[in-house]
Amino acid sequence: MNKRILAPLNPLRAFEAAARLGGFTAAGEELSVTQVAISRQVRTLEDYLGVELFVRSARSIKLTKAGARLYPAISRAMDEIAVATAQVSKRGRTEMLAIQAYSTFAQCWLIRRLPDFHDAHPNVEVRLSSPPLDRSAAAEDVDASIHFGVPSGLNLAADFLAPIELMPVMSPALLARHGRNPPDLARLTLLHSLARPRDWSVWLDAAGVRSRDAYKGHRFESSAMAYEAAIQGVGVALGVRVLVESYLESGVLVAPFSYVHKMDGGYYLVREADRPMSRALRQFRQWLLARLA
Template identity: 40%
Template structure:
């Protein structure tokens, strides 16, 4: 059945306002024109779409069934017309991001990127540092490590030294690194991290018996809820330190790697990826060059 587009537009406006006068004002036509188009539509359908009330309209069952379909159709047409009218096409960029970097650095700055580059449709997929660029159809991935991944180009974004973090109450019982030996040390899947930190602190490493986590985000949350002491990248958990949910009982850090932007060498970088890469590197260069204030949450040793 072919129905006149103008009549459907009048029906949609009347259904939204449930008032012929307001529908006519929106469409810049007369009330009589709206009423006539709706009556013609009802005659072609053989069903009433509205009940006429003393102070407005009410949709019939048939009108209630038809209106969502009509409204969604007009919305999709409008969206498509806007895309066609844009001076340049939108570019889709799909990036896998390790969750710690996404929460601790990228998401607070996404608004700026989208404002600068409105034609890039950025799609973020978080992961726990295990990612398959080709298999997952990613244009690029941010991950943590030493920068050596077979077949990829890797641009270093930032180093992220690790430092112990725990609740303020637990930190009060810690005066020197040796005090950690009697505490629950939460672990990531990178087993050597605690050993490396104790070596840097000049202490023998105790046996870590705490729970093991595959994500620094869950590791940090466990520490914030008092489950033990976590070894975390300070720079990416400054928000939790400022909130007072975590503190750093010791300033000692251990450097175990960095965050990198990676993409396959076999696949040419798109214009969107090049833009995203340049923005990331410029942002981090500016931040690294500026004077860093004292990191929050450190309880200085006496």
């Protein structure tokens, strides 16, 4: 087996730059050192190998036969080192962040604000999915999950994000044809979310409205669908304030009644307590808490 000759890296780097650029001065400028430092590094390599690598004159340098033989191998090695270093280094590297969120929270709040997160953290790519009903929020392939409440029986860390505040919302055109008092709901079609089937009953009871059957009306798989139906003038939906704020700000929905009912619990960002947070998750968590503060 041939014995591998391992020369010091700095002299090799100095030699490669000087050979490629054709001078010690140019090599020094590229490596941010002086021409004298490059000359000394090359001399160290020549002493180590026991051969001359450059023919030196007052104004120029030229590779010897030994230097010309060594340069291509050193150049290839430097390229391989640069590639391997880039692959290992996290600087400038894209990081994947897997987040689960209920579809309505994702559609009505998170997706609308992801461009803001990407502007702040361009190296983080978010993979967003809905949590399956039969799986834990702390699945191994998920970094964190946005939940209503905190799943019980699991070793989870949780950050409170937003309360559940219920408020009826409808289109401006529908409002123009009806009044602004809760009893006027008797003339309106209620839009229900199958994911939150008791919300209208809770709100009507808390608002003191007894003249309306809380369970009549159209039903939709998610609150996001009910909000879209409200935008189209189908009826009045019961919105969660944090999820309908963007609709209210844009004017496609209005909140006709002043009463807002705050329920127990809220939305949380949950993750495995024993699993170290990645840099991407720390950045996402800080951004999320700041936006929902």
